[in-house]
Structures are given as structure tokens and as C-alpha cells.
Amino acid sequence: MYTAEERGELLMFGGVGPLHALPSGIGTYHLIGSFGPNFGKVLDDYDLLTRSLDMCEQAGYGAGTCPSLRALLGSMMVGGFDSSDGKKTKIDFHLETALCQPQAQSAQIVAERHNAPFFLIEIPPTEKQSAFLIMQMNDFIEWLEKVTGRKYDDEKLITAVNNEWEVRVLWSRLCEQQKVVPAPLKLASLYSFMNLMWRSGRHRPETVEFYRLALDEVRHFVEEGIAAVSTERCRLMHEGSLTWYDSIITKYPERWGAVFTGSEMCFGSQGAWEVEENGCWKVAPTIGELGLEMRNRDEALAVLAKLYLQYAPGNQGFALLDRRIRNRTTIAKDWHIDGLVTNNDRACRGACLGNTETVISVKQEGIPAVSYDGACIDPRDFDDIAYKSQIETFLETTLGLTALYD
Amino acid sequence: MDVFERFRQTFDNRHDYAREWKKRTGGRVVGYLCTYVPEEILYAANILPVRIFGGHEPQDITEPHIWNMFCAYSRDCLAQGLLGRYSYLDGIVAANGCQHIRQTHDSWQRHIPISFSYFFYMTTHVQSRAAHACLPDEVRDFRTAVEEWTGKAISDDALNRAIEVFNTNRRLMKDLYELRKSDPPMLSGLEALEMVAASMVMEKEDHNRLLEQAKAELKKRSQREAGKVRVMMVGSEMDDLNLMHILEAAGASVVVDDSCVGTRYFWNQAEMNSDPILSISERYLNKPPCPVYDITGVRRRKEHILTLAHEYNVQTCVLILQKFCEPHEMSIPAVQSWLKERDISTLVLETDITISAGQVGTRIEAHLEMLDQGE
Numbered sequence: 084m085y086t087a088e089e090r091g092e093l094l095m096f097g098g099v100g101p102l103h104a105l106p107s108g109i110g111t112y113h114l115i116g117s118f119g120p121n122f123g124k125v126l127d128d129y130d131l132l133t134r135s136l137d138m139c140e141q142a143g144y145g146a147g148t149c150p151s152l153r154a155l156l157g158s159m160m161v162g163g164f165d166s167s168d169g170k171k172t173k174i175d176f177h178l179e180t181a182l183c184q185p186q187a188q189s190a191q192i193v194a195e196r197h198n199a200p201f202f203l204i205e206i207p208p209t210e211k212q213s214a215f216l217i218m219q220m221n222d223f224i225e226w227l228e229k230v231t232g233r234k235y236d237d238e239k240l241i242t243a244v245n246n247e248w249e250v251r252v253l254w255s256r257l258c259e260q261q262k263v264v265p266a267p268l269k270l271a272s273l274y275s276f277m278n279l280m281w282r283s284g285r286h287r288p289e290t291v292e293f294y295r296l297a298l299d300e301v302r303h304f305v306e307e308g309i310a311a312v313s314t315e316r317c318r319l320m321h322e323g324s325l326t327w328y329d330s331i332i333t334k335y336p337e338r339w340g341a342v343f344t345g346s347e348m349c350f351g352s353q354g355a356w357e358v359e360e361n362g363c364w365k366v367a368p369t370i371g372e373l374g375l376e377m378r379n380r381d382e383a384l385a386v387l388a389k390l391y392l393q394y395a396p397g398n399q400g401f402a403l404l405d406r407r408i409r410n411r412t413t414i415a416k417d418w419h420i421d422g423l424v425t426n427n428d429r430a431c432r433g434a435c436l437g438n439t440e441t442v443i444s445v446k447q448e449g450i451p452a453v454s455y456d457g458a459c460i461d462p463r464d465f466d467d468i469a470y471k472s473q474i475e476t477f478l479e480t481t482l483g484l485t486a487l488y489d
Numbered sequence: 490m491d492v493f494e495r496f497r498q499t500f501d502n503r504h505d506y507a508r509e510w511k512k513r514t515g516g517r518v519v520g521y522l523c524t525y526v527p528e529e530i531l532y533a534a535n536i537l538p539v540r541i542f543g544g545h546e547p548q549d550i551t552e553p554h555i556w557n558m559f560c561a562y563s564r565d566c567l568a569q570g571l572l573g574r575y576s577y578l579d580g581i582v583a584a585n586g587c588q589h590i591r592q593t594h595d596s597w598q599r600h601i602p603i604s605f606s607y608f609f610y611m612t613t614h615v616q617s618r619a620a621h622a623c624l625p626d627e628v629r630d631f632r633t634a635v636e637e638w639t640g641k642a643i644s645d646d647a648l649n650r651a652i653e654v655f656n657t658n659r660r661l662m663k664d665l666y667e668l669r670k671s672d673p674p675m676l677s678g679l680e681a682l683e684m685v686a687a688s689m690v691m692e693k694e695d696h697n698r699l700l701e702q703a704k705a706e707l708k709k710r711s712q713r714e715a716g717k718v719r720v721m722m723v724g725s726e727m728d729d730l731n732l733m734h735i736l737e738a739a740g741a742s743v744v745v746d747d748s749c750v751g752t753r754y755f756w757n758q759a760e761m762n763s764d765p766i767l768s769i770s771e772r773y774l775n776k777p778p779c780p781v782y783d784i785t786g787v788r789r790r791k792e793h794i795l796t797l798a799h800e801y802n803v804q805t806c807v808l809i810l811q812k813f814c815e816p817h818e819m820s821i822p823a824v825q826s827w828l829k830e831r832d833i834s835t836l837v838l839e840t841d842i843t844i845s846a847g848q849v850g851t852r853i854e855a856h857l858e859m860l861d862q863g864e
Binding site for chain 2: 142143144145147148149152181183184185187188189190191192195201202203204205207208211212214215216218219222401402403404405408427428429430432433435436437438439440443
């Protein structure tokens, strides 16, 4: 990534949600997720993380602001954004989507700091607004040619749209395997797998290849009856962001044989799903199965818009809360969930939007639920003792489990 | 009765006003949750649009529905609904504003009986060419939804008339804001706030008549006493009359604002167009934005805030932050830096559903004293 410039390749800064296929017409580009190249390092280093958060707060971004922004901006302020040998990260352009509203605002703040060419695309919630999305994508292409001085190649776009659609379908097929009891993967593993899409982009052929292999392997687990946790006897669903700097959230319940096996956020944010009339999720058809043709830019953009507006229910949930809550409730039933755990995050409202009503809705379906006060990025705000106590009570008193080991 | 007293009483007794209006006209009342909802559509359908406000009183009923680290306003509004204060509403409309208020809308439609609920997809990327091309479709859809609900068509003539009435309302309020440029200003910050808040809950033509009366009365008003520091208030939904009272009692003379119960509600007009839907769309796309609608390119809020600060000869700016209001909290460093460039100091005041009068008053007094000593 740091040597992209030497190879004549471009570096795009952007969040976890952008339309990865869209910039591909300009040639090879590398993606820096909105959390920056060293974000994992920051989250893994308590001292660095808290210094980053402190620094950001001193700059005026209080504890109620988007925690991802604070970690990212703070890490940039303390030098964590560049390579460890001090090589500067030169961003060629910055694309962000307005989907999670604070994330869009965060992108604006970071773009102003970087002074990199910035383009924002708002992803509306339904196919009814596809003309709005397509027009923005066309404007982006025109803008991209100007800021990079490169010619946009529609053939490359078509290939990238094919890849992005396929990766999303592969991801959904993989998530579908999680319906099997016992589950082949833990939620934490799913998120690790998902990370590749954020880091490499869903548009690249190697990403497609990776998820084909991953799906084969997970199917093999299922055929062989291999469980992620051999003692699985209770399946949990988690909504809201996980606590990225600490694995306690997902690991602790395993003492009771309770395993987090999925979430709407994990399945929906990167997958392609067809939501049926009754709210059930079915893996979306492929481009070929739908008989869609892409012979030029207009057709490719129409297909990309269709993917985002018709087959990405995870995106819709930011605007249409009733759908998010219905989706979570049907997932809980269809993925054979025994209990729902929600993170009412102290700062990340985008991910916990609808949590409280989801708890009510899921309970009405006879599935027990509990909420905890989390802080997905700020360890200073997270009370792990309280979490343990809450989850222990939920598992033992509500779900009637006894611990398998201390 | 003094006309400003009428504004105050109408706002204080807004539920009685709406009930009485409903009884008198037999019309429907629709509550809206964000100033990006195009009220003109409702008005053209003979519906009374009323902004849903909080009650600024302690409450303990929203926690099962809205996480208590969502903003005070979103929780306070829902509390009013759950408490039955808005039982006269026939419908509710939200715009695609901040995430917090979307939660209020969702919970409202789930738990409070209502026959019409609409989510108006107001594009947040208002600077884009695509927004200007596509928002009219959203306005048309809203019009259709209201027509289907009421069973009556909304004619273009009715829409044009609604635009005219709303434009008159905006123009008159702007005229009255002009009178705040004098030193001392001809009306207080509290009076101005009550005037705008009343506009949001009253039948607009009734409000227009009161505004005309206010203009006439102010011409006769003798010079009033005011605080010696000219203050601008910047924030989100600022309807807390008590807070404004504390500010002015502490020595501030609040002369202008960037608030959605202030200039952001009425500052720009709808340009009359052959297609009223286009007029309405453009008006909402071009209105002074809140941070949610100011997310790319050159921030439009900067020009609005600095122009007001200059024209109203502002000496200091109080940034009102509703607790957990993320969009505004994220914009505070930028707003502070713009004002600092113009040597205008700022004070950030975090408020909740209820405020501690003593504490807030002391902070304001200290801030004003420091300014005084600086001079």
C-alpha cells in the first residue's frame, strides 16, 4: 500500500461501505478503509488507543462523537496513520458513502484534514431511488477522471461489478451455513473473514477467489459436522458493534456452551440477500441467474445500483428502521437463535440504532434478549465486569444454563 | 394582550391550540419531527402541521424504546407521545435527518396509535446535482401519500397558495429578525424564540396576522433594556424557553441564532416556479443546513453563521449542545474555528431534557465577565 505510488497505482481512502467496484474503471487502486492502515494496531495497543482518543478529545471531539472517527483522527494526530518507518500515506482520492450518518460526517472531517480530493455518494434505502444513486455514480466517474487525470475504462468497471456481486453472494452463502447446528463458525471468525472485503475490496478477483475457497471450507465443516465450538448448546445473536479491542464479548459465554453464531450487521452489511414478503432472507441470485446484461457503463451502473438498493438489506436499515428490526427478528428465528444480545454502545449509534425495539420484537417471538452498555472502540468506557455479570445472569437465569468450566 | 404574549401563550398551550383548531375546522393534525419535512404539502391538504416538541420535564418511559445515550430531544419527543400529550395527532411525519430522530419516529409508529405515518426521504447530500434532480420525486410521493390518506387530491393551486402563505411567514419573521440588528435589539432573544416556536405549532395565516401586528407594535415600542453582550446561539433544536431566559437574565443579549427553531426554519423562501413541487424541493435543498445536510464540499453552514455573526454584530457565540446530539457535537470544532477566525469567542453549553439553572447561569455569567474584562 505504501509503495502503490511507485507502481503507478492509486490509493483510495474510504469507509467500509463504499461501492468498491465503482472506482475500478480508473485502474488498480488500493483501499484504505476509513479506519486507516494501522487501525488494527491501534486497537490492539491500549496505550496507543487511549492516546489517540485523548488527542481527539483535546481537539474538541467529545466522547459522544463517532468512536471510529475519534480513533482514526486521533491515531492520525499521534502519527499512527503512516507506516512504522515514517513513510507518509499519500491519498489520491477519498470516496465515502452517506449511509451511516456520523460516518459520512467523520469522512468530511478526515477529508478536510487530509486535504485529499473527496467525493461523497449517498446510498438511498430503496430501489425507487436508483436514479439518484446512478446519477451520483456518473458524477463520481467524471470527477475521478479529473482528479486523477486518468481515463475511465468501462470494461474494468463491468469486471469489477461482476466481482463485487459475486463476492456478496458468496458471503451470503457462507453466512447461510451458520443456520446449521452446531455452527461451523463463531461470530468473531465471521468478522475476521469479513475484514478482507473491507481491506482489499469486494471488486478484486483475488477477493472472489478467497471467498470461493472460504465457502468450500465452511461447507466442508458442515458436511463433516465440525463445530466452531464443540460444546455448543445455546446459539446467541449479537447486534450492535462488537468490542473490537477485546474478545471478551464473544469468548465469555462459551463457558456455558453459548456461542455467538451471527448477526444482521455481519450478514447484511457485506452480503447480497433477497428479502421475501414474509421478511425471510434468501441468498440473492447471481447476475447470470437474473439474466442481467452489462454491455456499457450505463448498464453496469444500473446493475451496481440494483445490488445496493435491492439486495443489500443491511444498508436499508440505517434509514428504514422498521425493516432493520423486522430483519433482525426473522434472522433470529431462521438462524435458530436461542438468545439475543445487543450492545447499546455509548457512542456508536449507527450500529445500535433499533436495538431497543429489536429486543421488544424478538421477545415477542419468544426469544429471550439482553442488552449491555458497550463501547466498541473506547476501552475507557467499557465495564467488562458489568458485562460478565449481565451475561452470566442472562445465561443462567434466563436461559437456564450452567457453566461448563470456570 | 401584547402580541409577544400571544406567541408565548400559544406555544405554552400548543396542545390546546391544536385541539381547538381541530374542533373548529374538523381538519386533521399531523406532527412532524424535523424541519426538512415539507409542511407545504400538508398545509395544501388542509392539514395543520405541528412540530413535535419535548416537554423539558423528567421522564422515565422512553428507555425501553430509545437507548438513553440517544439525544435528549429524541427521547423527550417520544416521551410526550407516550404520555398522551399528542393524542390529537392524526399522523406523524419524519424526514431523513439524524439517526436519533429516526428512532423516535420508528418507536412512535410502533407504540402510539396513529392512522398515518410517513418517512420523507430528504436526501442528505443536498449539494449534489442528483439531489436537485431527484428530490422532486420524493416530494411528489409525499403528496400522493397524503392524497391517498385524506382521499382528496392536492391541486397545484393549493400548493402554490401554501407556498405563498409559508413564504409570507418566512418573510415576516425575517423582517422581525432585522429589528434585532439595532443596539439594543428591538426584541429579546426570548421573544424571538417564542415567535418562531409559535409559528411551528400555529395555523400559518393566524401566525402571519400576529407577525404583522408584532411589526406594528414594535414600531411603537420604546427602547428596551438589554444585556450588554451581543450573543449568537448556535445549535440543534433549541426550544428551551427557560434556557433562553437564563441566558438573558445573566446579561446576554441574544440577537440571532443558527438553530432549527430559528433562522434555519425560515431564512430562505421558496422561489415561485411553474411547478410548485420544484419550488418546494429547491427551497428545502437550499435552506440553511444543519450538520446532517452539510456533509461534503464547502460547508454551507460556515457562510450562514459568519454572515449572521457579521450582520448582527455578534460579540460571542453560545453553542448549545443537546446531550448526545452527535451531528452537532461533531461539528463544534469546525464552528469554533470559523468564529475564531473572526475573533468571536465561543462557549459550549451542554444541555439535557432538563437543565440546572444555577449551574448554567453561573457559566454564562463567568463567560460574559471574561469578555468584559477582555475588553
